[in-house]
Amino acid sequence: MFWRVAFSIAASQLTHRRRQTVVSVLGVALGVGFFIGVSSIMSGSEKDFVDRLVNSAPHITVKDEFRDPAKQPVFIRFPKAAVKLENVKPREYLRGIKNYGEKVDELSQRPGYVAEAALTGQAIVRYANKDMSASLIGIDPEKEKLLTRVAEDMREGRLERLRTASDGIVIGSGMSTRLSLKLGDLASVVSPAGQVKRMKVVGIFHTGNLMLDYGQIYMLLKDAQVLLDKPFIANQLRIKVPDPNAAEGIAAALEARWGYRSESWQEVNRDILGLFIIRNAIMYSIVSAIMIVASFGIFNIISTVVLEKRRDIAILMSMGFREADIQYIFLMQGFIVGVLGMLMGWAIGWGILAILGQVEFTVPGMADRQGFVLDKSFQQWAIGGVFSLVAAIGAAWIPARKASQVHPVDIIRGAV
Incomplete structure (x- = not known):
């Protein structure tokens, strides 16, 4: 089968330049390993924080207050007029949620509430x-x-x-x-x-x-x-709903119906949840930069092989290898480096997680000693592996394309 021939040629060319190959594999492996470590900490802390928010407090809190003050009659009567109202005395009203017992009974009859x-x-x-x-x-x-x-x-x-x-x-x-x-x-x-x-x-x-x-x-x-x-x-209705992710929409519906300010756990913690998005963007940017640096090593080794093996490429093409076959051989080199880097990176990531799992520290505002909450799900390892393969194959694509454009007649005749 052709892929076996391509793999044999690609492997022999990589082993011919062992030092460069090892450096390239290590670059990819370190990128994957650090990605697994960092993303496990980030994802684990985010899931732990959200779990604490969801399980330690009601999903929705209805308060005996109103989100916006009532409009004065003059502004309702003349909505587009230039009107100024002074010395307005706020209307006093009895605090508390009216008919709270009936509202609790109604909500409790809903399945899962x-x-x-x-x-x-x-x-x-x-x-x-x-x-x-x-x-x-x-x-x-x-x-x-x-x-x-x-x-x-x-x-x-x-x-x-x-x-x-x-x-x-x-x-x-x-x-x-x-x-x-x-x-x-x-x-x-x-x-x-x-x-x-x-x-x-x-x-x-x-x-x-x-x-x-x-x-x-x-x-x-x-x-x-x-x-x-x-x-x-x-002065409060405290509510738990079957699907915590739907709490925001349910809270808006309750506020529109009863008028009282209804706050979901997402609204109360919106600023903090927004920080997670920024933090994840920073994490992926840093890891992407590491993988891009590692991909330059792959680009360098395959480009060097293409320059050194131009005559061998010409001979292969004269023997019947097509342009796509030559490109496939050099993409196979990038794939091999990516797979080796991925496997070694997984091993490094496992070691990093083992070390991080033993770390304990004291967080101000928390009475107990804390440690890293790690997300060891398969998703982190899969994303790291995809990163390595994309970086490796992407770095190999340009020199592979250049190799496939070699003209065998010119090389063999010594015109170039």
């Missing part, structure tokens, strides 16, 4: 002559287990104890340490309205996030309503 009403606010937790400010949230414990990961993050006690214990409260491990609060202790919780309640610690959670561990507390919705002096009021 989880919805709860919540009341958020600020409070001070006081124990043993020490005070700490905290963000409180009144919840339904059964639904909160499905909306967030707080039940999984419990170190002591259980989230469900909020329902069975009288005036129960769940605090973070940081607050527990700073205030010396233990499971079963009674702490005073003071609201901005001046309400004071003695509440029993029925659970302690630990997320590893200092902001949550030191500043978040949970209690029953009815207890939060009493403490904040907002009876029968909820």
Whole structure:
């Protein structure tokens, strides 16, 4: 078969210039290896961050506020007129989501949806002559287990104890340490309205996030309503949908229907998600530059072979080899270098991932020691392999085309 003959000729020409071949293969291998290492870190951290966003918080939060202020009647009456309105006093209205119970029931009836009403606010937790400010949230414990990961993050006690214990409260491990609060202790919780309640610690959670561990507390919705002096009021609807990627469209539909500001997890974290796109673009640009540099080595070795083997090429063509056959032989050389570089690059990438997997470091704002979150999926290895083959064959194409344009009669006669 012709491909065997082409492979034999291509391999013999590459082994004739072993040093250049080894350098070219190493260039491709390093590009592939570093691509696997860098892309695994980038992709792994991105997937871990998105997973934390999706699983640790509701997909959609409906708040008791409006995205845009209501238009004044004069601007509605004269939309194109040059009108100036001064000394407008904002209309006061009762905060809270109207008929939140009906809205929760309606959403809960949709297949795959989880919805709860919540009341958020600020409070001070006081124990043993020490005070700490905290963000409180009144919840339904059964639904909160499905909306967030707080039940999984419990170190002591259980989230469900909020329902069975009288005036129960769940605090973070940081607050527990700073205030010396233990499971079963009674702490005073003071609201901005001046309400004071003695509440029993029925659970302690630990997320590893200092902001949550030191500043978040949970209690029953009815207890939060009493403490904040907002009876029968909820200022948030917290929703989980079957497909997190569809949360943005669902949030827009809910806002258009009810008027309340509805924020999806994508909207809340849009700036951060946008940074991932920029970061990936930078990563692929750097790796592409490495592969382009490596391809110059392939271009150099094959161009040199073409110059040195012009008479051999002419003899092959006089023996019946067509232009396409000659081009195929030199493209085969690029392919061989690309495959060898890909295999060696995979080995280097595996070694890099093994080393990175052992690295640990401390991130400011996180209570636990962290490490690299690596994405070891086949996709990273496949993209690296495609990079190597495209770079190698692309670098071989110009000298291969030049080799196929040799005129055997002129070479043999010594005209050139």
